[in-house]
Amino acid sequence: MRPQIFQTSITELLGIRHPLLCGGLGPGVSDGRYVAAAVNAGGMGFIVATGHDDPAQFEEELKICRDLTGGKPFGVNLYISRFAGGADRVSKQLPLLEKYGVTCVETAGASPEPIIPMLKDMNIKVLHKVPAVRYVQTAVRAGADAVIIVGSECGGHPGIYQIGSIVQATRAAEIAGIPVIAAGGFGTGRQLVAALSMGCDAILMGSRMMVSSDLWVHDDYKRRVVAGDGTESKIVKQLLGDHHRVLDNDSAKAVLALEDAKVTDFEQYRPHVSGSLTREAYHTGDFSKGMLDYGPAVVFADEIKSTEAIFDEILDDAVTALDRVNTLRLPAANAATAAERHAWRLRN
Ligand SMILES: Cc1cc2nc3c(=O)[nH]c(=O)nc-3n(C[C@H](O)[C@H](O)[C@H](O)COP(=O)(O)O)c2cc1C
Incomplete structure (x- = not known):
């Protein structure tokens, strides 16, 4: 593991060495x-509480993580559903988090406000994920400890506004008043350094991590990710107002065809978007079917390797990026005023 290079509000808040977060998958x-x-x-990283083949599996995963991390946070x-009862369902899972010593949650979907008091009582930090700057204040008002802002490039659910990360993250950091990821x-x-320069305190990745050898996903799928250049990432279900960025496969094409035909009846989409197809694709490596969350950051995933090796590569690259910026900086940039800089340029 690389020594600590950056100390930010997020490394401090979460008690971690590097400002590198792996989003729930x-x-x-x-x-x-x-x-x-x-x-x-x-x-x-964040264990997903839902979507396991067997719901009891969630507790098993908490146990595995606790044992493998030996007391680390x-x-x-x-995921908090926007439909009635969403927060209640999540509340029922919270005692398990306390039992296994979970220290932070990444919340997504509806506002985490109803569950924040319970989480605070358990001393669990809340990082709420939002798809647009306009929701940042909602997260702040709800009492989140930090906000994760996803731009339209993100694999999964980029929201309806489709504004890129470079604008969103910069603006979110300007207005949030709490740490921004x-x-x-x-x-x-290079992007980590850019994000820190933009005022953020960490980055969170999903698509780039799909090649981690620590993931159970079939190697044939990881090889597809390595081969990807990002152009095969498509947003589907826009007509249903449920924008979803996925791999352009048979299921995505079928969904896009329904959208082209202006079909709004969800029943016609159901056979193509069921979670069981997605699970099967990851298990078998046959990625032709299923909604497979997939963003253009796959272009950075050039080899299947361990999470630690991916982190090391990112950290080494960040140091190179900082060195590059320093070599570009003119000595005159240290001068206090524009007049002094101008005088320096005239002299040199
Ligand atoms: C395969 C995959 C599955 C994902 N599943 C979830 C999920 O269940 N819940 C969630 O909040 N975000 C999910 N996401 C979104 C990620 O947590 C993260 O916000 C996103 O991937 C960041 O953008 P990037 O893909 O460009 O790195 C998923 C992303 C991917 C690539």
């Missing part, structure tokens, strides 16, 4: 072993 993809690998490599991803399209150390 469903259904059941970010499991205990994957999250433990991210934690043991100095970052943070680790996280859980909680940039997400959507990240996968290199």
Whole structure:
């Protein structure tokens, strides 16, 4: 593991060495072993609470992660449905988090406000994920400890506005007043340095991590990710107002055809979007069917390797990026005023 290079509000808040977070991956993809690998490599990961083949599996994953991390902080991803009863269902899972010593949660979907008092009582930090700057204040008002902002590049659910990460993360950091984590399209150390320069305190990655050898996903799928250049990432279900960035496969094409035909009856979409197809694709490596969350950051995933090796590559790249910026900086930039800089240029 690389020594600590950056100390930010997020490394402090979460008690981690590197400002590198691995977002929750469903259904059941970010499991205990994957999250433990991210934690043991100095970052943070989130076990998805939903989408396991068997719901009892969630507790098993918590146990695995606790045992593999030996007391280090680790996280859980909680999806809060916008439909009635969403927060109640999530509340029922919270005692398990306390039992296994979870220290932080990545919440997504509806506002985490109803569950925040319970989480605070358990001393669990809340990182709420939002797809647009306009929701940042909702997260702040709800009492989140940090906000994760995803741009339209993100694999999964980019929201309806489709604004890129470079604008969203910069603006979110300007207005949030709490630490901001940039997400959507990240996968290199150069981008980590850019995100820190933009005022953020960490990056969170999903698509770039799909090649981690610590993930149970079939190697044929990981090889597809390595081969990807990002152009095969498509947003589907826009007509239903449920924008979803996925791999352009047979299921995505079928969904896009229904949208082209202006079909709004969900029953016609159901056979193509069922979670069981997605699970099967990850298990078998046949990625022709299923909604497979997939963002253009796959372009940075050039080899199947461990999470720790991916983190090391990103951190080394960040140091190179900082060196590059320093070599570009003119000595005159140290001068206090524009007049002094102008005088320096005239002299040289
Ligand atoms: C395969 C995959 C599955 C995902 N599943 C979930 C999920 O279940 N819950 C969630 O909050 N985000 C999910 N996401 C989104 C990620 O946590 C993260 O926000 C996103 O991947 C960041 O953008 P990037 O893909 O450009 O790195 C998923 C992303 C991917 C690539």
